[in-house]
Amino acid sequence: MIKFVTILALIVALLFFAPMLSGNQGLLHIEIASYVIETSVAAGVIILLVFMLLFYLALGLLGWLLGVKGGLMSWFNDSRTRKADRRLAKAVRAYLTGDYCQAQDSAEKSLKWSTVPEISRLLAIAGGYRSGDPDRAARGHDLVNSADAEDAFAVCLFKAQECLSRKEWLSALRIAEALRNNHKDHHLVNKVYFEALAALNKYAEIEDNRECFVREGLLNDGNFYRFITSRIVKEIGCLKDVSVLRQMQKDLPRDISGRPEVILAFGERLFALGESDRAYKLVSRLLKDPEVREQAFAGIAAWNIGDRSILDLLNSLDSEETSFAMLAARANMHLFLDETREAREMFEVLVRERPRPLYYIKLGQCLLKSGHPEQAALFYQEAVKLNYPG
Numbered sequence: 001m002i003k004f005v006t007i008l009a010l011i012v013a014l015l016f017f018a019p020m021l022s023g024n025q026g027l028l029h030i031e032i033a034s035y036v037i038e039t040s041v042a043a044g045v046i047i048l049l050v051f052m053l054l055f056y057l058a059l060g061l062l063g064w065l066l067g068v069k070g071g072l073m074s075w076f077n078d079s080r081t082r083k084a085d086r087r088l089a090k091a092v093r094a095y096l097t098g099d100y101c102q103a104q105d106s107a108e109k110s111l112k113w114s115t116v117p118e119i120s121r122l123l124a125i126a127g128g129y130r131s132g133d134p135d136r137a138a139r140g141h142d143l144v145n146s147a148d149a150e151d152a153f154a155v156c157l158f159k160a161q162e163c164l165s166r167k168e169w170l171s172a173l174r175i176a177e178a179l180r181n182n183h184k185d186h187h188l189v190n191k192v193y194f195e196a197l198a199a200l201n202k203y204a205e206i207e208d209n210r211e212c213f214v215r216e217g218l219l220n221d222g223n224f225y226r227f228i229t230s231r232i233v234k235e236i237g238c239l240k241d242v243s244v245l246r247q248m249q250k251d252l253p254r255d256i257s258g259r260p261e262v263i264l265a266f267g268e269r270l271f272a273l274g275e276s277d278r279a280y281k282l283v284s285r286l287l288k289d290p291e292v293r294e295q296a297f298a299g300i301a302a303w304n305i306g307d308r309s310i311l312d313l314l315n316s317l318d319s320e321e322t323s324f325a326m327l328a329a330r331a332n333m334h335l336f337l338d339e340t341r342e343a344r345e346m347f348e349v350l351v352r353e354r355p356r357p358l359y360y361i362k363l364g365q366c367l368l369k370s371g372h373p374e375q376a377a378l379f380y381q382e383a384v385k386l387n388y389p390g
Helices: 002-022 041-066 071-096 100-110 117-131 134-146 149-165 169-179 187-199 203-208 210-215 221-236 242-251 260-272 276-287 293-301 308-317 324-336 340-353 357-369 373-387
Strands: 027-032 035-040
Touching: 071 100, 071 117, 100 117, 100 134, 117 134, 117 149, 149 169, 149 187, 169 187, 187 203, 187 210, 203 210, 203 221, 221 242, 221 260, 242 260, 260 276, 260 293, 276 293, 276 308, 293 308, 293 324, 308 324, 324 340, 324 357, 340 357, 357 373
Parallel strands: none
Antiparallel strands: 027 035
């Protein structure tokens, strides 16, 4: 547009000054039927250019009224598109620097004339989510509703990934399930679906879709056994009949029942049901195995039951090696044996030297048992902050 106006101005200037310099104005004679038009060459060219300009303006106005980006509006599109792309670049820079409100505003302004409207739309929605402003997030939802089919798929997939990053597992799962109705073989959809199922411990659904997840490279023997093991550990914790517990231990395949986390789950449940001797034999084998000892310490530190024989065994190992995991296991045994003073001293060391959510929770339990609920609540809050730093 700027180039055209510049050229037009030069032509007009030349048409005025050239005849003056030459001393010959020149005439233009046009006869149409009984009509005769006689004017100077300069005036004729100027009239022609004015008619061209009016013609282009009429086309532009018609295209704007019809909402057409190409065709009739092609003469004006270049400048608007360049401006939109500059706004989009500004939105990208703002998003990368953490100015999510500015990113959303610039992306929305670039949306109509952008050469890549899907990127503008995604940036606008991402800025709304990242800003933490509910009203801006709602604006993002409006963009989804106004998108066409292809853009709607991309935006919904982006929303699902945003939900995963915010640990909103159920929302991500619902979106993924809806997308799989028409895009069951799409890798990114299956990835979101798998991660949401894994986070929600929906092991049955993972088993049902095992073939798909293996084909997509999302599931292998390692994490499949981990999912199955987690499910079995959860079921063991719900059993209240010793005979059922023993039968389950016999029926499980060796590659499952021999895993340390399963052995620890059986041990904890057997202690809770009064089968101390059997439980001690299972757990002591783990504690005496150097390869899985640290894992056993971590498991015992999370138990909700204490046993004197396990504590004595832990104390006997203290001379061989000491670790934070062992200290946590010993402290947890003291806690559930109602030896709160010893447990509190150990957990205070742990939260100071190795702060973890579990240690804050256990220290809170110590204070709660000691009759200090207000202080206990503070440690529970610290555990929440560590789990959800945002």
